[in-house]
Amino acid sequence: MSVDLSEAIKKLQRMGGITQTGVLDIRTRELMQKPRCGVKDPVGEEEGGRKKRYVLAPSKWDHTDLTYRIENYTPDLPWQEVRRVIADAFKVWSDVTDLTFTEVMNTKADIMIKFASKYHKDGYPFDGKGLILAHAFFPGKDKGGDTHFDEDEKWTINSNGEGVDLFMVAAHEFGHALGLSHSNEPKALMYPWYQGYIPDFQLPYDDTLGIQVIYGGKGPYVTFRPPARTTRRPNTGGYSTLAPPRKAPIDPCKGNFDAIAVIRSEVFIFIGKYFWRSREPKTILSSEPSTIHDFWYGLPDNVESIDAAFEHPTNRRIYFFSGNRYWIYDGNSLSNGHPGSGKPITDFGIPQDIEKIDAVFVWGFNKRIYLISNDMYWKFKESDEYIEPDYPRDMSIWKNVPIPVDTAFKFQDNTYFLKGKEMYKFYDMKMRVALNWPKSIEDFLGCGDRFSVRKYDSKNSPEKIVKKNSASRRGGSAFGSILVLVCLICIGLSSI
Incomplete structure (x- = not known):
């Protein structure tokens, strides 16, 4: 692709408010097919380090x-x-x-x-x-x-x-x-x-x-400012206080998950402000859900859902993504020095126009961390502090994976992508969804055995559950990695 064409595509992407890849990716092709105004597009300039959104024409009326x-x-x-x-x-x-x-x-x-x-x-x-x-x-x-x-x-x-x-x-x-x-x-x-x-x-x-x-503004000139952001229920510390679990007005068997992650060998299912957890997938729904603010101490009240979550494969820290910010936890407490307001995902090198991360997962093939937003994905460097250069890339390389996905996670050395109620098992060696997939999430969750609501029991409060789990924590996965790979396949997959 010529430099001139690449720059023209970037200009279109910049005007459309999407990531400037310089290539005709899925988002750009979709943008080009949308109905629009026939007036030509200028591009706003930088003003004091802030990207200028509105753009003025070269003329105005001399009367009102x-x-x-x-x-x-x-x-x-x-x-x-x-x-x-x-x-x-x-x-x-x-x-x-x-x-x-x-x-x-x-x-x-x-x-x-x-x-x-x-x-x-x-x-x-x-x-x-x-x-x-x-x-x-x-x-x-x-x-x-x-x-x-x-x-x-x-x-x-x-x-x-x-x-x-x-x-x-x-x-x-x-x-x-x-x-x-x-x-x-x-x-x-x-x-x-x-x-x-x-x-x-x-x-x-x-x-x-x-x-x-x-x-000018209506009457005396008024300088408009964006409305201030407010939290759901302010208190002196800015965070929620411990409360008993509440019955969720949500049925997990209907799908549409915000995030699924395996943390400390347990499967966590996140929908809205609620989450379910279990060491055995089919028993996830056997108990009452908890709320994210009751369990993850220090999570701001204005975080009403978790978009993506994963446990780091080496330092065992837990990462949560919500909107364009992220939080790092040690256990169920904020990591030392991490601000309660979270940090912007741009810290990783994610472009500013990305409003949320749909999924984060550790790929079993190379143990590297991948982030997905809509039809794009990024890979972390080995240091996991910044994304690799030459990203984002198009999600179409993950053949037969739905775009966009609701969530993705690694479980028992396999990678799974979810969309609605459907679960897609990914075949690493052929870079496509495995045969006879997708399948319904209902079997994974054990939806045939509908869970019953249990009253709150102080013996199973979040603090005691954490202590119980940390005392009984053992080893890692019972499944090993594939030991022998064809060299050509290794080279191809390592570049994903």
């Missing part, structure tokens, strides 16, 4: 009392509904600025609106039903502010069914007509790709900040 005119209507919707939706889309911007928008009928307006197909005499023909939904011109004379919708699309209102929601597209295009370019913030209205109908839509912070930089 703007007019608009709807030149024609789509046959997909009643004309009265189109007028209402257009007015609502303008109101998104007038609610946060001193801009006003007045519809005119028979005269030239600042913003001329029309539905058109293919070539329509503005130099930017539409592509028919599919990728390009609409486009708008930045503020200025002649065509400045004009907004066009592709008539070949099926226009809808308040629907995520077949078709395109007119309100969401119009609100986006009017952002261009007012002087905003595209943002690479995926949650912003000015993100180039169509996001679908959003009930009770409110203008996101990124767009609000951008438009107010141009025209």
